[in-house]
Amino acid sequence: MTLALPARAKLNLDLEVVGRDRDGFHELRTTFQAIELHDLLVVSPADATSITISGLSAGTKDNSVLAAQAALERAVRKPLPAAFQLHKRIPPGSGMGGASSDAAAALRAMKAMFALDVALQPIAMELGSDVPFFLTGGSARGEGRGERLTRMEMEPAWFAIAWPGVELSTADVYRAWDEVKGDGPNHLRRAAEHVEPGLKQFAVKLGPGWQMTGSGSAFYKRVNTQEEGRQAIGKLDCWTAVSRAVGAWS
Numbered sequence: 001m002t003l004a005l006p007a008r009a010k011l012n013l014d015l016e017v018v019g020r021d022r023d024g025f026h027e028l029r030t031t032f033q034a035i036e037l038h039d040l041l042v043v044s045p046a047d048a049t050s051i052t053i054s055g056l057s058a059g060t061k062d063n064s065v066l067a068a069q070a071a072l073e074r075a076v077r078k079p080l081p082a083a084f085q086l087h088k089r090i091p092p093g094s095g096m097g098g099a100s101s102d103a104a105a106a107l108r109a110m111k112a113m114f115a116l117d118v119a120l121q122p123i124a125m126e127l128g129s130d131v132p133f134f135l136t137g138g139s140a141r142g143e144g145r146g147e148r149l150t151r152m153e154m155e156p157a158w159f160a161i162a163w164p165g166v167e168l169s170t171a172d173v174y175r176a177w178d179e180v181k182g183d184g185p186n187h188l189r190r191a192a193e194h195v196e197p198g199l200k201q202f203a204v205k206l207g208p209g210w211q212m213t214g215s216g217s218a219f220y221k222r223v224n225t226q227e228e229g230r231q232a233i234g235k236l237d238c239w240t241a242v243s244r245a246v247g248a249w250s
Contacts, residue, residue: 002044008246008249013031054087054088179191
């Protein structure tokens with residue numbers, strides 16, 4: 001059995017850093033919204049594990065799909081060899097959750113392919129704070145490190161998206177937040193601009209109405225129609241997309 005799953009991106013419609021927990025991790029409140037933009041993961045049974053990657057990112061080191069497979073193997077205590085083909089459409093280091101979504105898609109695909117009786121939520125939490133959201137998608141309120149989720153009713157929406165081609169490290173941005181703090185619709189924006197000063201100039205060029213997602217570096221603007229989104233990105237000299245909100249897939 002070969003399975004092909006879209007690993008969809010997300011936007012943070014708001015993001016507030018509220019402090020640190022007892023373990024020293026940053027706590028936040030955010031609204032996650034899954035969007036149509038996606039990577040594509042194809043998974044097949046195999047005698048030995050392999051992965052091929054095409055599209056925006058060709059690196060296999062520390063790949064989140066392989067990390068998800070390893071975590072699942074530890075949970076079920078047996079090898080789960082598979083051949084993975086990953087086509088990347090979500091820009092890396094953009095704050096749209098591409099790696100986390102790839103990991104969640106791998107967990108879902110392998111559970112189905114190997115008919116595993118295992119809860120994926122604890123494994124997803126081990127892999128990263130955004131991964132639990134991508135097991136179900138749709139709209140959700142995220143708290144804690146982002147892993148405590150409350151389902152929300154999805155509002156239909158279109159988004160224009162612009163990425164400056166800069167990969168930001170989430171860890172670096174949170175460390176910068178400790179220095180500069182933040183406010184506004186995304187408390188991490190000031191920290192992201194501290195890590196990558198060119199991001200401020202990029203935001204100025206975009207103009208009003210654009211908001212950073214996650215820890216950056218992509219920005220989005222909510223629009224009424226697909227055509228309005230195309231007009232919003234029409235003159236931008238960077239990676240762009242127009243995508244719409246999607247509901248839960250599980």
